[in-house]
Amino acid sequence: MSVLSVRNLKVTFESREEPVPAVRAISFEIPEHSTVALVGESGSGKSVTALSILGLLPATADVRGEVLYEGRNLIKATRPELRALRGAGISMIFQEPMSSLNPVFSVGFQIGEVLRAHRGLSRREARAASLQLLEEVNFSNPRTKLDAYPHQLSGGEQQRVMIAMAIACEPKLLIADEPTSALDVTVQKQILELIAELQRRRRMSMLFITHDLSVVGAVAEQVVVMREGEIREQGDVAQVFGTPRDDYTRVLLAARPRLDAPSPARSGEETVVFEARGLAKDFGKVKAVKGASFRVARGRTLGLVGESGSGKTTLGLLVARLHQASGGSGLLHGQDAVAVPPKVFKRAVQIVFQNPYASLNPRFSAGEILMEPMRIHGIGAGEAERRGLAAELLARVGLPSSALFKYPHEFSGGQRQRIAIARSLTLRPQLLICDEAVSALDVSIQAQLLNLLRDLQDEYAMSYLFISHDLAVVKSMADEVMVMKDGEIVEMAGAEQLYSDPKHPYTRTLLASVPSLR
Amino acid sequence: MSLWRLAWRRFRRDRVGLVSLVIVIAFVALACASAAGWVARDWAEEAGVSYAPPRFLGSPAVEATVQGEAIVRSQETHGIPDPLAEDLAEIQKDLLGLSGTASRAGTLVFGGDKWGRDVVKKAIKGTETSLVVGLAAAALAAFLGTLFGAAAGYYGRWVDDFFNWLYSVFTSIPYLLLVLAVAAVLNQKGTVTVVLILGLTGWTGIFRLIRAEYLKHKVREYVLAADAIGASDARRMFAHILPNVGHVVLVQLSLHVVLFIKSEVILSFLGFGVGVDTVSWGSMLAEAPSELILGMWWQVAAATLAMALAVTAFSLFTDSVRDALDPRLQ
Numbered sequence: 001m002s003v004l005s006v007r008n009l010k011v012t013f014e015s016r017e018e019p020v021p022a023v024r025a026i027s028f029e030i031p032e033h034s035t036v037a038l039v040g041e042s043g044s045g046k047s048v049t050a051l052s053i054l055g056l057l058p059a060t061a062d063v064r065g066e067v068l069y070e071g072r073n074l075i076k077a078t079r080p081e082l083r084a085l086r087g088a089g090i091s092m093i094f095q096e097p098m099s100s101l102n103p104v105f106s107v108g109f110q111i112g113e114v115l116r117a118h119r120g121l122s123r124r125e126a127r128a129a130s131l132q133l134l135e136e137v138n139f140s141n142p143r144t145k146l147d148a149y150p151h152q153l154s155g156g157e158q159q160r161v162m163i164a165m166a167i168a169c170e171p172k173l174l175i176a177d178e179p180t181s182a183l184d185v186t187v188q189k190q191i192l193e194l195i196a197e198l199q200r201r202r203r204m205s206m207l208f209i210t211h212d213l214s215v216v217g218a219v220a221e222q223v224v225v226m227r228e229g230e231i232r233e234q235g236d237v238a239q240v241f242g243t244p245r246d247d248y249t250r251v252l253l254a255a256r257p258r259l260d261a262p263s264p265a266r267s268g269e270e271t272v273v274f275e276a277r278g279l280a281k282d283f284g285k286v287k288a289v290k291g292a293s294f295r296v297a298r299g300r301t302l303g304l305v306g307e308s309g310s311g312k313t314t315l316g317l318l319v320a321r322l323h324q325a326s327g328g329s330g331l332l333h334g335q336d337a338v339a340v341p342p343k344v345f346k347r348a349v350q351i352v353f354q355n356p357y358a359s360l361n362p363r364f365s366a367g368e369i370l371m372e373p374m375r376i377h378g379i380g381a382g383e384a385e386r387r388g389l390a391a392e393l394l395a396r397v398g399l400p401s402s403a404l405f406k407y408p409h410e411f412s413g414g415q416r417q418r419i420a421i422a423r424s425l426t427l428r429p430q431l432l433i434c435d436e437a438v439s440a441l442d443v444s445i446q447a448q449l450l451n452l453l454r455d456l457q458d459e460y461a462m463s464y465l466f467i468s469h470d471l472a473v474v475k476s477m478a479d480e481v482m483v484m485k486d487g488e489i490v491e492m493a494g495a496e497q498l499y500s501d502p503k504h505p506y507t508r509t510l511l512a513s514v515p516s517l518r
Numbered sequence: 519m520s521l522w523r524l525a526w527r528r529f530r531r532d533r534v535g536l537v538s539l540v541i542v543i544a545f546v547a548l549a550c551a552s553a554a555g556w557v558a559r560d561w562a563e564e565a566g567v568s569y570a571p572p573r574f575l576g577s578p579a580v581e582a583t584v585q586g587e588a589i590v591r592s593q594e595t596h597g598i599p600d601p602l603a604e605d606l607a608e609i610q611k612d613l614l615g616l617s618g619t620a621s622r623a624g625t626l627v628f629g630g631d632k633w634g635r636d637v638v639k640k641a642i643k644g645t646e647t648s649l650v651v652g653l654a655a656a657a658l659a660a661f662l663g664t665l666f667g668a669a670a671g672y673y674g675r676w677v678d679d680f681f682n683w684l685y686s687v688f689t690s691i692p693y694l695l696l697v698l699a700v701a702a703v704l705n706q707k708g709t710v711t712v713v714l715i716l717g718l719t720g721w722t723g724i725f726r727l728i729r730a731e732y733l734k735h736k737v738r739e740y741v742l743a744a745d746a747i748g749a750s751d752a753r754r755m756f757a758h759i760l761p762n763v764g765h766v767v768l769v770q771l772s773l774h775v776v777l778f779i780k781s782e783v784i785l786s787f788l789g790f791g792v793g794v795d796t797v798s799w800g801s802m803l804a805e806a807p808s809e810l811i812l813g814m815w816w817q818v819a820a821a822t823l824a825m826a827l828a829v830t831a832f833s834l835f836t837d838s839v840r841d842a843l844d845p846r847l848q
Contacts, residue, residue, distance in 0.1 A: 363520070372747065376748050409521070
């Protein structure tokens, strides 16, 4: 018996040129009391599918096919019918809890609003019910949190409030659209456990949408793998992940960064390129980095792991001298970095940022982006030679020379990050800081870029300071790993040793929180 | 394809925008032609009789003669010969266009002013003055606003404090009072003066917006990336950030053209505008009150029509430019 059946669902977006198909005739079922995971990379149509169930797509979307819920086709349902259904029969949790909650109303008011609207409770009743709901989503002090405003809660707490709102009217089906993607790994674990427990306790059905295959095992019984608007494979989680039949599923599984993969862990002495001695940074009273000391050897990778707010990005910017340190010093080849002329320092130390959509100037073509640093540092004899060098670098990072004349918005995320890497390579740096350089990308693209970074490291004998929140990605890249928490480096060790035998309790918590397939 | 070309593509699909662009171009072309002396060169020539009506209303010559005789007769009734009678009669005739310069026309295409100057030619010449004032003052204000805003937003600290103080000083004085104060200080009538008055007082709004844009953009990763490759402050400010906020400047520029055209009209109407040897829509309107009492509506109509058309077209054009450059607003 299915709670929801999606049959032959097609979604096409109208545009000025030609219609863009987002979902091409997909069918799947969500059985009673069970969880179906909808997995896919960006642009696979998974979120569009979820939004079309509740009729939340914009007017430019042309939706066809059937979404059957309690014998009704929701695609044909009128607006009032859908409104009565939303939050009551079917409810939804979104990715960004901060933007899903209204900042000017208290938590209690927002949960109560759902109850008053759908169940007709009075203010007093709604408040009592809200309190119970907060207890159910594991708030230890629900009474005080009831009158708190969203900004007074952490990201995990906000997401728990969203969950409380979603289950307030005892829905039969809960749609969770990437509910943990914006959260740290330790918080993600708590939320996943909470969602799975609620689903069992309340005997709901759930559609869990994610790009992360690893979290599927923690919540779902069945999985649907989507790509470019089509279903590639669906079935039991154990069966699909154990013996995948589809090529794409296999690629996804293989590309997934894994904690049990070996780290490069190269041995032998190497000259030290960069050394930090007690680097510190204060922003007013906030101590973002509290005295970090480490060494990066030539041709080696130092990994830096931490959750959001741990100060890892600030440390990266300090090393690149894009932030002025408030204390301590950085040594480039044993010489104090402050004494090194800025131009010389910038040629030696380069940085690749996290967001490939923000780190390239949208008004510059790829050619201009690559030729600018050459011009500033006088590399290449003339424009023609620089253009040649730029084309060579593009070829090296796997882009055709026709890309020279294109602008950032004409490239995909992975291609943009290749351009960003090529830009840093123009100066032939000795140390490249990768600040979450692959975190914004889909797993298959991520794997390609990690391979590219490994090849480039061998070719140019570069050192990396590899910053990431993803422990598995860091392990696959780093010889040595530092763990950062609240501005402090709590543990530093060889990669294999740190992952197999973590000494600090925080490192252990981090490692235990990483979801695994089964 | 660059973002500017994408914007042009979007603009081309906007029919209202295209039509208003054509009208704006027509006005600019007219102003250029007038500046080059191809049209309305002889706007100051007293071609018709005083207050010559538009041609389509017919000639009032007969009525004017009767009036003239009536005046002469009323003077005779006193019985005392007026020593100035002959001169007065001559002046009276002269004013009515009945004197020796008989070549003066009784009617003009769209009527004439007090001195018998063609109001169409005056309106064309006024277009030149008003557009030059509007464009030049807007360019000056946009230049100052962008420069100050970029410096304040990018450097922050005391630079920001200084420009914010300057901004507060300028905005704390009521606009018209400030304009009149500057006009009184400069104490010189003329087009350049008007441009300076409007440009030097009108940069504040643009400053505020550009400063905010720079505050937003200077912490973006592409600017950090430019810092990482060793780009200088000036390069980051003007080669990296400016093209990304250029659409804001452009939209503000055309908004201010409209604003300053209207301000010039107000200034000239109040007598602080262009000199007596120049004509603008404002100086034409300044003559309107006394004319309207006499029922001479054509000069005010010509100036108002020209101004309304130009300002409306410019405003619609600005809206379309904004839509094309910033599709998020749609």
